[in-house]
Amino acid sequence: MLERIDRINGGRMELWLNIRDITHSVVEKFKLHPLSEEAVATYTLPMTGRSPEVGEMSERVTPQAMQSPMAIPPEGIRKNFWIDPRGGMKSPHLHLDGKIFMLEEEVYREFSKQLINNVQKRISAAGAIQFNQLLEVSEASIGL
């Protein structure tokens, strides 16, 4: 079922692969339990719809829609709603090995701390392209 939900709601793997190490450490540290597939399916899963801030809420994806091999919205829905390829679960959660883990405040803090530390370290170690390199680039481009 999770695979079908992914197909309806857009890609998921790419989102979390890069922070797998952080996710894994948080799941291990707090011994989190994954949501059951049934629980996942109860979340709102917008396939098409206007964004909430402009008014009209999304069409809900029905169980029948999730069974559809192509997960293509019926013509009536597509005609009347903007495509919104966002996923459905807006509450903080993590994906790991095909499982979904909800985040309580304490767990979120740990996850966030690791995420921010990671970015801060990268900023400190960042390099820079110097402006005098432009001349070098121009000369290199002549040979192309």
Added chain:
Amino acid sequence: MKYTISLTQNCNLACSYCYIDKKPDVMSLDIALEIVEQIFAFTPAGEVVDIGFFGGEPLLHFSLLKEIVTRVRSHPRCHAHPIVFSITTNGTIFNKEIAEFLGENEVVLCISCDGPAAVHDSCRRFADGRGSFAAVEKNILLARKILPRVWVNAVYQPQTLLLLPGVVEYLFSLDVERIYLNPDYSAPWTECDSQALAPVYAAIGEQYIEKISTGRAQYVSLIDSKLAAIIKDGYALHERCRMGQKEFAFSASGHIYPCERLIGAGADNQHCIGHISSGMTKIRSCSKIDISKNSNSACAACALAQYCVNWCGCSNFFSTGRYDFAGPFLCASEKAAICTALHVFQTLESLFGKEVFEKIISVADPNPLDKAAELY
């Protein structure tokens, strides 16, 4: 798959920074219909067909645009794909009829507006020298009344960089759904300009925080795209430039390019990779394009590379003359934007706790135009 259709390279404006090689040619209906056929033949079933109308000024030829949209919607293979339409316009040619058609056909409207009158009219003028601000502002307000989704694209240059927070404040006041801030990469940016980026972006970050804190969140590309990159620890492969592979642009004459910004740019039609009459399967490979890496050695060693758009082939071309070689201004801009986004994230987190995800996600939903943020 992303396809951009340039209905014409003609335009009723003469913006000082325009890179389009203006020509009076208009796409024929035959060429347009062939493009529609090729799009459906080339796109794998189930994959999104993202069609953008571009120019020149596409609304100079609204009837052709209508015909294309209608043909796409009635195509036998239309139901095998989610369809996304968008149009980028200078906002001077607009009326209720156009707005209603765009709304009925779910065409996302993106209007170019560089900010308040003094900023906008310094570059975006009619051929006779008159500023276009008054017409553009009127039409944005009209569009806001009729359409649920109105986006604005603002270009900034060295001479308007310091005015950017004022530009954002003005664009916030228009209450558009999304604000895209795009530097003119071809401008003569200096090291001095790059040093001004951090405080300017930081000021925009503070405006963004204030906006979202008061419950009036609006998407600002400079902030939201980097928030997304931070949360995901980098751009996913499918979000990066796919020029000439999953992104194609068609000129009015039916020539095919790897990106709409490269139509007519450069010498001797150097970016052209084929013609629609030969079919999408026979396009010339972009031998100089390797989107998997940036050739600048400074990028390879940079710890921020995964959060950076140094893979944007057209931005690189306009800054350095090479698709695969990022320039110093892009580098400085990306670093300043990442630092700003991190500060925004930490501040919002201190205000909203774990609900920061929901706050950010409600704004930074995926953009069918730049694929910058696929968060949930």
